[in-house]
Every structure is written in structure tokens, then in C-alpha cells.
Amino acid sequence: MTSAPSSSAYEELRTLFSRLSRFDHLSAIGGWDMQTMMPPGGSKARSAALAELSVLKHQILTAAKTGSLLEQALQESLSDIDRANLQEMRRQYDNAVLVPESLVEAKSLAGARCEHAWRAQRPANDWQGFSDNLREVVKLTREEAQIRAQAAGISRYDALLNLYEPGMSSHDLDRIFGDLKTWLPDLLQKVVAKQANEPCLIPQGPFDLEKQRQLGLSVMKLLGFNFDGGRVDVSVHPFCGGVPEDVRITTRYNQNEFLTALLGIVHETGHARYEQNLPREWLGQPVALARSTAIHESQSLLFEMQLARGSDFLKILRPLVTAQFGEQAALEEGNFIRLNQRVKPGLIRVDADEVSYPAHVILRYEIEQALVEGEIEVEDIPALWNEKMHHYLGLDTVGNYRNGCMQDIHWTDGAFGYFPTYTLGAMYAAQLFQHARKALPNLSDEIAAGDLSHLFHWLQQNIWHHGSRYSTNTLIANATGETLNPRYFRQHLENRYL
Amino acid sequence: MTSAPSSSAYEELRTLFSRLSRFDHLSAIGGWDMQTMMPPGGSKARSAALAELSVLKHQILTAAKTGSLLEQALQESLSDIDRANLQEMRRQYDNAVLVPESLVEAKSLAGARCEHAWRAQRPANDWQGFSDNLREVVKLTREEAQIRAQAAGISRYDALLNLYEPGMSSHDLDRIFGDLKTWLPDLLQKVVAKQANEPCLIPQGPFDLEKQRQLGLSVMKLLGFNFDGGRVDVSVHPFCGGVPEDVRITTRYNQNEFLTALLGIVHETGHARYEQNLPREWLGQPVALARSTAIHESQSLLFEMQLARGSDFLKILRPLVTAQFGEQAALEEGNFIRLNQRVKPGLIRVDADEVSYPAHVILRYEIEQALVEGEIEVEDIPALWNEKMHHYLGLDTVGNYRNGCMQDIHWTDGAFGYFPTYTLGAMYAAQLFQHARKALPNLSDEIAAGDLSHLFHWLQQNIWHHGSRYSTNTLIANATGETLNPRYFRQHLENRYL
Incomplete structure (x- = not known):
């Protein structure tokens, strides 16, 4: 497995995604700790810390620079595996760049609110209360799906399905x-x-x-x-x-x-x-x-x-x-x-x-x-x-x-x-x-x-x-x-x- | 305890330091995990992830923008505690901005190398081997101390002492x-x-x-x-x-x-x-x-x-x-x-x-x-x-x-x-x-x-x-x-x- 010469756009992308993966590392360990080790009182500060890192990763991934490097790299001569790597970079970028940050944030908040309430509503069998929150999640999910569907030329549901199962x-x-x-x-x-x-x-x-x-x-x-x-x-x-x-x-x-x-x-x-x-x-x-x-x-x-x-x-x-x-x-x-x-x-x-x-x-x-x-x-x-x-x-x-x-x-x-x-x-x-x-x-x-x-x-x-x-x-x-x-x-x- | 009006330079600094503290949170938990939970095989990836976050924090803290906000905030009308907060911001900034990144990195690498070897050299009572590495650490420490001493108008040792005990x-x-x-x-x-x-x-x-x-x-x-x-x-x-x-x-x-x-x-x-x-x-x-x-x-x-x-x-x-x-x-x-x-x-x-x-x-x-x-x-x-x-x-x-x-x-x-x-x-x-x-x-x-x-x-x-x-x-x-x-x-x- 050989790699493209350095200083190419692709090589810059490799460095960038490697940096992102180091931040992913800290998200993964912070998330694991939250589920296994963290005392309840740490929850708010941890959520804020993980959200801050998510915002950072999103900004790096969706920066205009990333987009233009991806365009340039397409023109470069790459080995098969480098090309596969570039394609996966592209997929991450496309998935991230499509949806406006405001919608990502709104959906994340609505989901967090719905889930938080659900923890008490489920044992209480409170469908009425739950459905009020779920409606907002569904509304925002449809908006997201619509944007992704339009860009990909597929149905709304398929656009979401493809996030998990390309x-x-x-x-x-x-x-x-x-x-x-x-x-x-x-x-x-x-x-x-x-x-x-x-x-x-x-x-x-x-x-x-x-x-x-x-x-x-x-x-x-x-x-x-x-x-x-x-x-x-x-x-x-x-x-x-x-x-x-x-x-x-x-x-x-x-x-x-x-x-x-x-x-x-x-x-x-x-x-x-x-x-x-x-x-x-x-x-x-x-x-x-x-x-x-x-x-x-x-x-x-x-x-x-x-x-x-x-x-x-x-x-x-x-x-x-x-x-x-x-x-x-x-x-x-x-x-x-x-x-x-x-x-x-x-x-x-x-x-x-x-x-x-x-x-x-x-x-x-x-x-x-x-x-x-x-x-x-x-x-x-x-x-x-x-x-x-x-x-x-x-x-x-x-x-x-x-x-x-x-x-x-x-x-x-x-x-x-x-x-x-x-x-x-x-x-x-x-x-x-x-x-x-x-x-x-x-x-x-x-x-x-x-x-x-x-x-x-x-x-x-x-x-x-x-x-x-x-x-x-x-x-x-x-x-x-x-x-x-x-x-x-x-x-x-x-x-x-x- | 009241705060300055938003949109002031000081308020921008508050947001910036709050963001830094969220990254500090992830460094702290990642570091704790490394000492308590992490299996040996995770060491290299964790060190790289923590180092990446350190670089990021250093960049944010020492950005030209931070320096100019600190200058502007000095002119703003602040409560006593906000002024104390601003002073601590300034201290962090000054400590970080003084030493060139290349020296910080060289010292960090020399320290890591010295410590790594020391873990085997100490039980082996190998002063000769240890002193070879320590010499490099001392050399870089003196360079750092010299820079800090000059800026603060104090002795080299005092400049280091002040990092721990202002x-x-x-x-x-x-x-x-x-x-x-x-x-x-x-x-x-x-x-x-x-x-x-x-x-x-x-x-x-x-x-x-x-x-x-x-x-x-x-x-x-x-x-x-x-x-x-x-x-x-x-x-x-x-x-x-x-x-x-x-x-x-x-x-x-x-x-x-x-x-x-x-x-x-x-x-x-x-x-x-x-x-x-x-x-x-x-x-x-x-x-x-x-x-x-x-x-x-x-x-x-x-x-x-x-x-x-x-x-x-x-x-x-x-x-x-x-x-x-x-x-x-x-x-x-x-x-x-x-x-x-x-x-x-x-x-x-x-x-x-x-x-x-x-x-x-x-x-x-x-x-x-x-x-x-x-x-x-x-x-x-x-x-x-x-x-x-x-x-x-x-x-x-x-x-x-x-x-x-x-x-x-x-x-x-x-x-x-x-x-x-x-x-x-x-x-x-x-x-x-x-x-x-x-x-x-x-x-x-x-x-x-x-x-x-x-x-x-x-x-x-x-x-x-x-x-x-x-x-x-x-x-x-x-x-x-x-x-x-x-x-x-x-x-x-x-x-x-x-």
C-alpha cells in the first residue's frame, strides 16, 4: 500500500482527517466514560465539552478549504486504496456540509429534550407527553431528510437510510x-x-x-x-x-x-x-x-x-x-x-x-x-x-x-x-x-x-x-x-x- | 456578582475561555483514563489525541485575536471579580504566548523521551544513560527560562517558579x-x-x-x-x-x-x-x-x-x-x-x-x-x-x-x-x-x-x-x-x- 506524494491536496486531506480522528478519539473516550464511569453531577459539563468538540469537528470538516481540497484531489493520480479513502472523505464531507448548522443544532436539541423527558415518560406510559416532543423531532428530521433527498436525488427516507447503510x-x-x-x-x-x-x-x-x-x-x-x-x-x-x-x-x-x-x-x-x-x-x-x-x-x-x-x-x-x-x-x-x-x-x-x-x-x-x-x-x-x-x-x-x-x-x-x-x-x-x-x-x-x-x-x-x-x-x-x-x-x- | 455587558471585548474573552475550559475538560478526562483505565495498547493513539488537543488549545489561546481582545478589555469598565478574571486570562495568555511553539514542542519531546527511558533507567541505576537525556531537558528548560525571565525582568529560576506559584x-x-x-x-x-x-x-x-x-x-x-x-x-x-x-x-x-x-x-x-x-x-x-x-x-x-x-x-x-x-x-x-x-x-x-x-x-x-x-x-x-x-x-x-x-x-x-x-x-x-x-x-x-x-x-x-x-x-x-x-x-x- 503506497501513498500519494506529500504536498498534494490528497496528502493535505490525509493530515486533516487524521487530525479529525484524534478529536474523534477524545469524543469516543469521553462518551464511553459518560456511560460507564461518570458520576451524575458531571453530566452537564461533559455534555457541554462533547458538544464543543462536535462543533469544532463539524467546522473543520465543512470548511471551504476541505471542499476545495476534495475537488483538487480528484484530479490527482492516486492508488486504488487512496482513491477509496478519498471517496470516504468525500462522503463524510457531503453528509456534513449539506445540512445547515442551525438545523443540526435544532435537531440535536429537540432529540436531547425528547430523550430526557422519555426517560420518565416511558415508565409512566405517557404517550401524550412523549408525542408532543416526538412531533418536533419528526418535523426537523423531515427537514433534514428533504435537504439530503434533494441533493442525492433519492427519497427522503432513503436519504436517511444512506447515513447508516450507504x-x-x-x-x-x-x-x-x-x-x-x-x-x-x-x-x-x-x-x-x-x-x-x-x-x-x-x-x-x-x-x-x-x-x-x-x-x-x-x-x-x-x-x-x-x-x-x-x-x-x-x-x-x-x-x-x-x-x-x-x-x-x-x-x-x-x-x-x-x-x-x-x-x-x-x-x-x-x-x-x-x-x-x-x-x-x-x-x-x-x-x-x-x-x-x-x-x-x-x-x-x-x-x-x-x-x-x-x-x-x-x-x-x-x-x-x-x-x-x-x-x-x-x-x-x-x-x-x-x-x-x-x-x-x-x-x-x-x-x-x-x-x-x-x-x-x-x-x-x-x-x-x-x-x-x-x-x-x-x-x-x-x-x-x-x-x-x-x-x-x-x-x-x-x-x-x-x-x-x-x-x-x-x-x-x-x-x-x-x-x-x-x-x-x-x-x-x-x-x-x-x-x-x-x-x-x-x-x-x-x-x-x-x-x-x-x-x-x-x-x-x-x-x-x-x-x-x-x-x-x-x-x-x-x-x-x-x-x-x-x-x-x-x-x-x-x-x-x- | 454581575458581569459586563455582552458584545464587549471582555465578554468575547469569557466565551473564548469557556470554550477552552471545555477542551480542558476532555484533556483532563482523557488523561485520567490514561492513568486508570486505558489498556497499554491504547497509549500511542491517546498520546496523539491529547497532543492534538493541546496544540489546538495553544493556538486558540495565543491567537492574535486573543491578544487584542485582552488589550481592549483593559479599557472596559469591569467589576472587581471580572477584573480579577481578566488578569488571570492575561496571565494564561502571557505564559503561553511567550515561548515559541517550536521550543514548547522540543521540550515536550525531550521530556517525554527522558521520562520514557527513565522508567527503565531508574531501576537499573543507570545515571550515565539518564544524564544524557536530562542534559537536553535542562538545555531546553534554560532556553525557556531565559525567554520568560527577560520578559518578566526576573531571574531565570524565578520565571519558572512563577508558573506554579505566581x-x-x-x-x-x-x-x-x-x-x-x-x-x-x-x-x-x-x-x-x-x-x-x-x-x-x-x-x-x-x-x-x-x-x-x-x-x-x-x-x-x-x-x-x-x-x-x-x-x-x-x-x-x-x-x-x-x-x-x-x-x-x-x-x-x-x-x-x-x-x-x-x-x-x-x-x-x-x-x-x-x-x-x-x-x-x-x-x-x-x-x-x-x-x-x-x-x-x-x-x-x-x-x-x-x-x-x-x-x-x-x-x-x-x-x-x-x-x-x-x-x-x-x-x-x-x-x-x-x-x-x-x-x-x-x-x-x-x-x-x-x-x-x-x-x-x-x-x-x-x-x-x-x-x-x-x-x-x-x-x-x-x-x-x-x-x-x-x-x-x-x-x-x-x-x-x-x-x-x-x-x-x-x-x-x-x-x-x-x-x-x-x-x-x-x-x-x-x-x-x-x-x-x-x-x-x-x-x-x-x-x-x-x-x-x-x-x-x-x-x-x-x-x-x-x-x-x-x-x-x-x-x-x-x-x-x-x-x-x-x-x-x-x-x-x-x-x-x-
């Missing part, structure tokens, strides 16, 4: 989710009926928190987490943060139930290994960033759903669990596997199994798309939510806003266009894992023997070390021989659950 | 330390002779680390630490960091000995309470910063030496200790007090008791002053060190560089002019505590009853909430009726130890 469109989503809707509700019913005949014991706690922590560390070690460049802590909402050189994952422990925290750690470790294995020699440049939200989620779901909830892995996970908590009937092999593959439609997305999860996503996608496009208003959400929950999952949410349309943080923050990436991630995960199996004929035996080295090498070669060098379609086609094909996801669910 | 001069230090030298060695000998006849048992461990942590928390609570705006963690070198809204103190635990960590927590809590009680309504402005290094140290030493090692406090500290570790002979009241008031001259400054500590400081002051003024060279340090250790403490350090002139991090980093503030802090602490006693006639009984509220209120009124509003001399004179008077320190030592 190259994806609602046209594609309609096709992908349309297909899912034809078979998923039926599959779900069959799985539930089948599992009704399979007794499943629940492990009896309490499960000591320090032992849970040790268990989590042993699983992270097994999954190749690099502790020299990362750590695990506790936060209310688990996440993967930090920077590629120092990845910070979090979990939360519950004394009565250890599996949620444990599989949560597996999930975040999937995100973490992607970050830890982004191309080292390019760190600080846009081309070294993870490809997209869906590809990121594909790595966490490959770890959690494809790998860790599979029987091969569960057989090696089980002894790690009993080493901490001792034996009990619910932890015997057969029951332990059933426990981790249980399917039970419920109201809450984040608690959903992988069979019912797509229904939660499709429901949200359909509502948020109509909302952004102006086909429905905030008032219409609860009825639509209820109708779709009935249709996809057979559940009633009338009057239950708290565990219905008020359960997620995404809309309160104005993150419309994000939800589809969860299910796209699940589909990419299934496709990648299937092709890894094909490329590594002994994978099943290797996993059962606790040897994940070939799997990780395959992911490293095919996904991790490419960063943002290729488009999502090219990345996936290079890795699997075809672009997104939802049939792998369907096959996976049918194989595991029927 | 208004202090080597003329004053020579007088203060000169007096100390007439009575301290003699006092030290007497105390050692006296204590030789007083048996003192050493507590037998191991002392569980979690219990030590709980003990530390209970003492911080007793000392009024605000946990809503701060926390305590572990680091190799204990410090007080963070920001006034979120103060981060650290300690380090040793299973075999708990008193060092415990009194260390008391010391850092003194720093922390000062920070937590700086004037809230002015946070973000230079006038709300702590007055000086010596005044900061006066608060930590007031907590540790004046308060916590006094018999009244030790009587209430003891039950907190035995609640964690149970009773043993060494923890009986008389022995517990003797243990915390033991005097034993040793080679290591940071392990020194309060009687021998000033000798360590005077020794360093005399050497660093001569070094900065060009009267001696790096090669001369070991012989001078040995001569002075003999003279002041009766100890030999020939050939023992590791525990002699290579023991501290200050010179390796280029922080010449810092050492005197430790002993100035001890003297201010004695003077302040003596006057608090006079103002609060029942203080001794209150302390013995665990009621520290009046003492803290007195400190809040007299020191903490003034920030940098007054010069050190005015602050101390307002609080105690006179400027620094070393006789309180002598009285304190004689009362406690003879």
Missing part, C-alpha cells in the same frame, strides 16, 4: 422484507409449536456478579478479544465504543439470570473484534473505518447468533459456565442448548430471539418510512404499531405505549433509518457464516474443539481488514460470491429451529 | 528555607531520639483490598467528598484529576500495609474538596481555577498532616479501621497515633514524614535553582545530592542514583520550579489550620466528635470559594491576618513531635 434503498428493503413477510410469521408459529413440546428448565440463581464477570472474561478470551487494546465494563445500555486501538465494550449483570449478560458480551465482542482488526496501517483515515452499520451488526450477530447459539459452540461454552456456577439440571447439555435457542415472541425488541426479531424491525421500518415520507403523522403510530404487532407476532399492545411504540431510544433521538440495519446485519451474518463453513470444511469440528482460529482468519481476510475500502455490495460479493441473498438467513432459521 | 521568588524562598535550615536538622534529631524510646508496633496484614477500598470510601465520606461529582480509582501514581464538576482521585493499595493508601486518600480528598468547592457560578473562567500549586498542596496537607495525623482525628479514624480489619495490638489507640506520627529520615521524598520532608525539598530547590541559573551542570548533581543528604538528613547516597537524584519524575519532565511548592503548601497548611483553630474555639472537640462541618465551612469561606480571585498573599492575609509566616509550621512540628 447504497441501500427502500426499494431493496421492500423486496427483502416483503419476502421475509411471506414466510417468517408462519415459521415462527411452527417453531413455537415445536418448542412447546420440548421442556426447558430455567437456571436457578443467584449468580454471583464477580463470577459472571470472570465468565464473561473467559468467553472474550476464547473469542480472541485483545485485552491489550480494550476492556469490558458495566453500563445501563450495553454498547461497543472506544477507538480501534482501545475498544471499550460494556454489559450489565443481573444476579438472577446470567445468559443475557453473557450472550451480550459475545455480541459486543463481535463488534469489538471488527474494530480491533480494522486495517492498522490506515487507522485515522476514513478508509479504515468499519464499512457500515449493517456490516458492523453482521459481525456481532455472527458471533452471537451464528456462532455462539449454535450447538457446537454451546458445547464448549457450557463447561465455562459450570466452572463458575457448578452443575444443575438446567445447565445439562441438552437443556443448555434449548435454553439458548428458545423462541418466544414478545413485546420487546431487545429481548427478542432471532426468529421474531425481524418482525420487530419490519414493523418499525414500515412506520418510520411512512412517517419520514409524510404519509402518516405521530398520532397514527400507536394504532399502526398495534395492528402490525397483531399481524406479525400475534400480540396486543393497545394502551401499552411503554412496551409498545415508546420502548426504543432511536426515534426519540431522531435516528430514523437505523432499524433496518439490524435485520440486514442478521442476513449478512447468515450469508457470511454459511460461506465460511464452505471455505472451512472442518469448521464444525474446530468450533466443538474450541479452535476458532480459522474462522477468525477468514473474517479477518474477508471483512475486518478491508475497513471501508469497498462498497458493502463489493465487500460481500468478494467474500461470498454474491451480494446480499436473504435465503441464507431463511435456511439458517429453518435448519436451527425446525 | 508572585513567589527565590529571594523569598532563600529567606524561608534559610530559616528552616537553622532549626529543622536539630529538631529532626531530637524527634528521632525521642521516638526511639517509644515502642511502635506495625499492623500485621494481609489487609484485604476490597476492605481497604471500603475504608477509603468511608473516610472520603467523613471528609465530605461529594460522590455525585467525583470518584476514586486505582493508579500507579496517586493523583487528583478530572474537573471541578467531576473530580477523579486515585490511590494504590498494598495488601501488606494499608496506612499509605489510606492517608493518600485523605491527601487527595483535600485536593478534591478544593476543586469541588471552587466558585460554581464562575466555572469555566480562569478566575474559578485553584489559586496556585502551593495553595492546592496546602489543602491536601491540611487534610493529611494538620487534620488526619492529629490525635483528635486519629481517634475517630481508628474505629473505621478496626471495623474493616478487626482489632490488633498495633491498632490500639496509643500505638495507632504513634504509627501515624512516626518520624524516620529516609532516602525517598514521597515516603517522607512531615518533619523530614522539607529537607528533601530544600535539597532539590538548591540544586534545581543552581542548574537553571547555569551555576552547575547535570554532571554535578550526584555529588551535590550526596553532600546535602548528609548535611540535612545524615544519609549516604553515593552510587545510589536510583534512590537518590533519579527518584523523582519532576526533572525528567522538565518541571523545574515545582518542588518548593510542597513545602510552601505545608507551611500554608499549618498557618491556615492554626487560624481555623483560633476562629473555631471548639474545633478540637468537634473533630474528636467527628463533626468537621465548621472546619470545612471555614475553608470554604476563606480559601475554596475564592478560586483565583485574589493573589496568594491577599488570600492568605484575608484568611489569617498575615501573609506566609513559617513560624506556624515550626510551632506545629514542635507541638506535635517534641
